[in-house]
Amino acid sequence: xxxxxxxxxxxxxxxxxxxxxxxxxDRVSFPTERPEETLRQVIEYFQDxxxxxxxxxxxxxxxxxxxxxxxxxxxxxxxxxxxxYDFLGxxxxxxxxxxxxxxxxxxxxxxxxxxxxxxxxxxxxxxxIGTGVGVGVYAEGRLVHGLVHPEGGHVLTRRHPEDDFAxxxxxxxxxxxxxxxxxxxxxxxxxxxxxxxxxxxxWGIEAFYIAQAVSSAILLLSPKRVILGGGVxxxxxLFPLVRAExxxxxxxxxxxxxxxxxxDAYIVPPGLGDNAGLSGALALGRAAxxxxxxxx
Amino acid sequence: xxxxxxxxxxxxxxxxxxxxxxxxxDRVSFPTERPEETLRQVIEYFQDxxxxxxxxxxxxxxxxxxxxxxxxxxxxxxxxxxxxYDFLGxxxxxxxxxxxxxxxxxxxxxxxxxxxxxxxxxxxxxxxIGTGVGVGVYAEGRLVHGLVHPEGGHVLTRRHPEDDFAxxxxxxxxxxxxxxxxxxxxxxxxxxxxxxxxxxxxWGIEAFYIAQAVSSAILLLSPKRVILGGGVxxxxxLFPLVRAExxxxxxxxxxxxxxxxxxDAYIVPPGLGDNAGLSGALALGRAAxxxxxxxx
Numbered sequence: 068x069x070x071x072x073x074x075x076x077x078x079x080x081x082x083x084x085x086x087x088x089x090x091x092x093d094r095v096s097f098p099t100e101r102p103e104e105t106l107r108q109v110i111e112y113f114q115d116x117x118x119x120x121x122x123x124x125x126x127x128x129x130x131x132x133x134x135x136x137x138x139x140x141x142x143x144x145x146x147x148x149x150x151x152y153d154f155l156g157x158x159x160x161x162x163x164x165x166x167x168x169x170x171x172x173x174x175x176x177x178x179x180x181x182x183x184x185x186x187x188x189x190x191x192x193x194x195x196i197g198t199g200v201g202v203g204v205y206a207e208g209r210l211v212h213g214l215v216h217p218e219g220g221h222v223l224t225r226r227h228p229e230d231d232f233a234x235x236x237x238x239x240x241x242x243x244x245x246x247x248x249x250x251x252x253x254x255x256x257x258x259x260x261x262x263x264x265x266x267x268x269x270w271g272i273e274a275f276y277i278a279q280a281v282s283s284a285i286l287l288l289s290p291k292r293v294i295l296g297g298g299v300x301x302x303x304x305l306f307p308l309v310r311a312e313x314x315x316x317x318x319x320x321x322x323x324x325x326x327x328x329x330x331d332a333y334i335v336p337p338g339l340g341d342n343a344g345l346s347g348a349l350a351l352g353r354a355a356x357x358x359x360x361x362x363x
Numbered sequence: 364x365x366x367x368x369x370x371x372x373x374x375x376x377x378x379x380x381x382x383x384x385x386x387x388x389d390r391v392s393f394p395t396e397r398p399e400e401t402l403r404q405v406i407e408y409f410q411d412x413x414x415x416x417x418x419x420x421x422x423x424x425x426x427x428x429x430x431x432x433x434x435x436x437x438x439x440x441x442x443x444x445x446x447x448y449d450f451l452g453x454x455x456x457x458x459x460x461x462x463x464x465x466x467x468x469x470x471x472x473x474x475x476x477x478x479x480x481x482x483x484x485x486x487x488x489x490x491x492i493g494t495g496v497g498v499g500v501y502a503e504g505r506l507v508h509g510l511v512h513p514e515g516g517h518v519l520t521r522r523h524p525e526d527d528f529a530x531x532x533x534x535x536x537x538x539x540x541x542x543x544x545x546x547x548x549x550x551x552x553x554x555x556x557x558x559x560x561x562x563x564x565x566w567g568i569e570a571f572y573i574a575q576a577v578s579s580a581i582l583l584l585s586p587k588r589v590i591l592g593g594g595v596x597x598x599x600x601l602f603p604l605v606r607a608e609x610x611x612x613x614x615x616x617x618x619x620x621x622x623x624x625x626x627d628a629y630i631v632p633p634g635l636g637d638n639a640g641l642s643g644a645l646a647l648g649r650a651a652x653x654x655x656x657x658x659x
Contacts, residue, residue: 128618143618190509202583209503213486213585214619221616222579225521238616283518283579287498289509320517320534322424322439323510 070356071118071164072348073109075125075154076171077146078198080105082112085349089182091342101148102141102157110161120359122167122352124174124344125154131169131212139168165359167351171195171344172217173210175337176203177354178347179294183338188291192284193343194219196277197297200244206288220244224279227272230255247276249299265304274305278312281334285313285321296337303336310334366652367414367460368644369405371421371450372467373442374494376401378408381645385478387638397444398437398453406457416655418463418648420470420640421450427465427508435464461655463647467491467640468513469506471633472499473650474643475590479634484587488580489639490515492573493593496540502584516540520575523568526551543572545595561600570601574608577630581609581617592633599632606630 139155
């Protein structure tokens with residue numbers, strides 16, 4: 068089986084071909100331009116690939132409500148040309164196959180639950196902490212959509228006592244994204260995260276904010292695994308700091324072995340590494356094919 | 364059809380009989396004693412009722428993982444006799460019928476989604492704000508369980524600038540429950556909430572904390588409705604205060620008509636009023652009966 072996968076990011080697009088077992092056989096990547104130009108490249112890539120389904124994990128906000136007249140659109144992004152753009156419609160006009168369509172972070176959560184760090188579990192929460200902060204939620208064996216889709220990158224956190232940084236979120240100032248995304252790190256310390264040493268005080272403060280968001284997700288959703296990905300989480304020294312702070316914040320309240328004794332295997336990096344997003348899109352494509360096959 | 368329902372609270376038990384349409388035909392209530400005495404009364408009540416299924420929404424923490432050896436147990440409560448008590452097992456020995464078993468707040472969320480304020484919607488979040496704070500989560504048409512079950516009453520909130528109250532949560536001090544549950548109100552102001560006037564400054568501070576929790580739930584879960592119940596929420600003046608504060612906190616980030624224009628119909632009291640818990644247990648019982656019928 069040949070399935071197409073699109074990891075549609077605000078900075079770059081990754082397109083690939085894979086099979087129903089999650090093997091990615093080919094991939095290309097190009098910068099995200101205006102939608103007409105970007106979709107031209109996407110369509111050109113898939114033109115001769117004979118895919119039986121396509122899965123798309125897209126930057127947002129996007130409309131993922133099948134009952135909505137703008138289902139499949141990128142909605143209110145400031146990104147030039149993409150606001151109110153019918154992404155899924157453009158794909159459907161090019162290729163008449165079943166489509167999976169969800170947020171980039173839900174796709175990554177689904178990829179991790181299908182073939183990665185949460186394989187075999189019926190729930191996980193996936194955070195990406197990079198240029199922005201996003202959250203994908205998989206619960207009771209389903210991706211969570213709801214009113215719009217989870218936007219948990221913008222939860223409020225308590226301020227670190229030694230941090231007087233104002234925050235960079237244009238909506239909320241010092242929400243999680245405003246305090247802990249890559250641009251916040253860079254503005255606060257005057258250097259990119261990758262340029263700061265592993266023992267720089269930045270990481271304790273960073274873990275302080277991330278751990279609050281993770282604790283809130285544990286309390287509200289009780290996921291069976293928490294996966295932390297994105298550029299900032301390449302700093303592996305963050306994991307033990309976040310785990311320790313989550314345990315301090317929960318203070319023994321959530322009685323689960325996974326947290327009491329197994330937190331090193333509970334709060335983890337993506338099992339699929341940088342492939343989480345593309346593999347997730349592949350899993351969305353497979354699921355779309357299966358849905359159509361079941362309906363026939 | 365006759366279905367039994369048990370709203371098992373830490374202070375009182377409510378037992379009732381209803382039908383598959385949600386009509387409650389009979390009910391009794393008694394204080395929660397040690398489990399043997401309480402279960403004796405429960406079993407006596409249902410003895411001659413000929414119910415075809417029983418649904419239980421229980422205080423917790425409880426074990427709701429069907430694969431666990433202690434499924435059906437009340438687990439780590441300090442309540443005398445109830446710690447590690449096999450509640451569901453005791454019921455099953457008395458009545459051989461299908462059982463629904465979930466947390467009291469998940470039951471209430473399910474009741475509201477079945478017959479109440481979230482009827483016809485596939486997601487809602489139900490908060491009870493009373494002696495404690497609890498959260499039930501219904502997403503993608505399913506109650507959320509996960510690792511344990513949602514415990515969202517204990518999320519951290521930012522401190523109100525005019526509030527120096529230490530908080531009463533034995534685990535976290537000034538978490539949501541520690542700052543906003545009934546006992547916190549009473550300790551902070553030296554009077555029960557019901558004794559404070561509707562224009563008392565207590566309510567602005569109370570709304571400040573509740574709105575943070577509601578905003579976090581909206582950002583993480585994107586529910587199609589938020590229902591606020593429990594004794595504290597009987598103070599109806601809280602609703603407009605909470606709604607206004609939620610909109611202030613979200614700051615236009617979540618682009619949904621339900622929040623932009625329809626928040627009065629989005630953050631609401633329980634449609635079933637004080638029956639949310641018992642009706643929810645009834646809905647759990649009906650669902651258990653349907654599951655067994657489908658499996659036969």
